[in-house]
Amino acid sequence: MFLSASVKPSGPLRFQSQRFAYTVTWRGGSCEHFRLAPAAFRAQLEEWVREFVAHGHQVASVVRVVEQEDADGQDTSLVVVGLVHASGSVYVESRGYDDPLWQATLTGSDTDETLTPYALAGVAAELVVAGNLCAFLQWKSLEWDRKSGTR
Structure with a gap:
């Protein structure tokens, strides 16, 4: 995000990408931005997994959303489909x-x-469900991006 030097907001600017929330603040005429914790991404994934199951998909596997840290120590979340068979x-x-x-x-x-x-x-059958879940999460991500105006 680029801000013109002529922009003088009265307070902090906030925006959100798919995984992170940002707050932009002004100090001494210069702009600083801070990446905050992932923008409720784990909760969003849990909601999408529940929605996938609610659509009637027969899920025999154990599906859970778990924490996964990146190199910066941020939780990037991961969906794990444990195979039963x-x-x-x-x-x-x-x-x-x-x-x-x-x-x-x-x-x-x-x-x-x-x-x-x-x-x-x-x-x-479990792999078909995992593939369908992966496609569903990709569709939800694309839909989220489209609605947010970022893509």
Whole structure:
């Protein structure tokens, strides 16, 4: 955000990006900005996950939003889909700060896992749900950006 030197606000300016809230203050004629804690991003993710489930998606897995710290110690939040029919999880997260596109990481154990046909079908169904959740969160992020006027 760029402010002209001729702008003289009477108080602090506040704006919000997808993950962070900012407050811009003036001191001695110069502008300083401070990045605050993520703008209720974890709460927003929890709400979106509840909305996803409320739409009728059959979620057998345990889905939770957990803290994840970046290199600066900020909570960037992460959605974890724990697999029921096999060991491992799917981590769902946005690609970066203020990036509305999402990605998923599939983790497993260090050993091979032998599954029955039914367990394999269960894992496949869980992965479909994780993929749908990832697409839903990306859609919600894009919708949020569109409504906020940032994209």
